[in-house]
Amino acid sequence: MSTLEAKVGNEDTVLDVTLRPQRWDDYIGQKSIKENLKILIEAARGRSEPIEHILFYGPAGLGKTTLAHLVAKEVNTNIRVTSGPAIERVGDLASILTNLAPGDILFIDEVHRLNKLIEEVLYPAMESRSLDIIIGKGPSARVIQLELPPFTLIAATTRIALLSAPLRSRFSGGTFRLDFYIQSDIERIIQHSASVLGVHVADEAAVEIARRSRFTPRVANRLLKRCRDYAQVRSDGVITSAIAEEALKLLEVDQMGLEPQDKRILETLIDKFNGGPVGIQTLAASTSEEIETIEEVLEPYLLQLGFIERTPRGRVATARAYEHLGKEAPERQSTLL
DSSP: OOHHHHHHHHHHHHHHHHHSOOSGGGOOSOHHHHHHHHHHHHHHHHHTOOOOOEEEESSTTSSHHHHHHHHHHHTTOOEEEEEGGGOOSHHHHHHHHHTOOTTOEEEEESGGGSOHHHHHHHHHHHHTSEEEEEESSGGGOEEEEEEOOOOEEEEEESOGGGSOHHHHHTOTTEEEEOOOOOHHHHHHHHHHHHHHHTOOBOHHHHHHHHHTTTTOHHHHHHHHHHHHHHHHHHSSSOBOHHHHHHHHHHTTOOTTOOOHHHHHHHHIIIIITTTOOBOHHHHHHHHTOOHHHIIIIIHHHHHHHTSEEEETTEEEEOHHHHHHTTOOOOGGGGGGO
């Protein structure tokens, strides 16, 4: 990676953190979840106890990490952030847990990627705030039990089906699903982010960007930043409807928010496999995409639009997908409208 690319990547990371809502009132959407969390926090505060363990799940980019940080701000405590793949050994988890202060929040992103052995150690930590460490091997092995301070685990996952039932059942504070946003909420998020970035976005431009944002705040903010760059270089810095359309066309984002990789998935299904059904491994190999990328990033939005369907035999392109790409659907696909 070049120095320039690294600099741009770092700047985007800083901007993503900057655009993250800092107060409950700035967090737009997911109204039911916010109300439930407020009650959970207020009740725990009244009892002078840490809030109970919470699990957030749903497609990527909908605000799971943001909610975890807002909960920490609301209870005025520290948050320690890690991820499932980062906790490779039991010792890693033990180090994190024993360094928590009373009332701290531990946030584990991608919790579905935790090693099963680490899960077993996490159970007593969540239930009885104790950590069982095995020292030695064979007949001479012994177990040392460490007491942990009161803490809250907040976990996030895009694939809740991969979580074991024992782990899911231990999130006594609640399991909350984040849904895709509605158009009007995405427009409000774009206007709020624009004010943080110090750029003016015309109402019509906000509508245009929101329409192509896949009902996802993270995507909306990414497209807004690219429109801002285009307006700065090709115009006077103001994002008008015309400027937004030109920028999004250059990015190859169509009216439905489909990007080249989305179209490649659909075209592969239609052109190579006659619409399917196709197994996920075959589809991934044919499109040179990772299975995880298809399942966690691309597929949720295509399912939301009704462009593909999951069947026991694999993925199938629907008649709507044929229509969007301007192709004629076989007779059997017409029933999937």
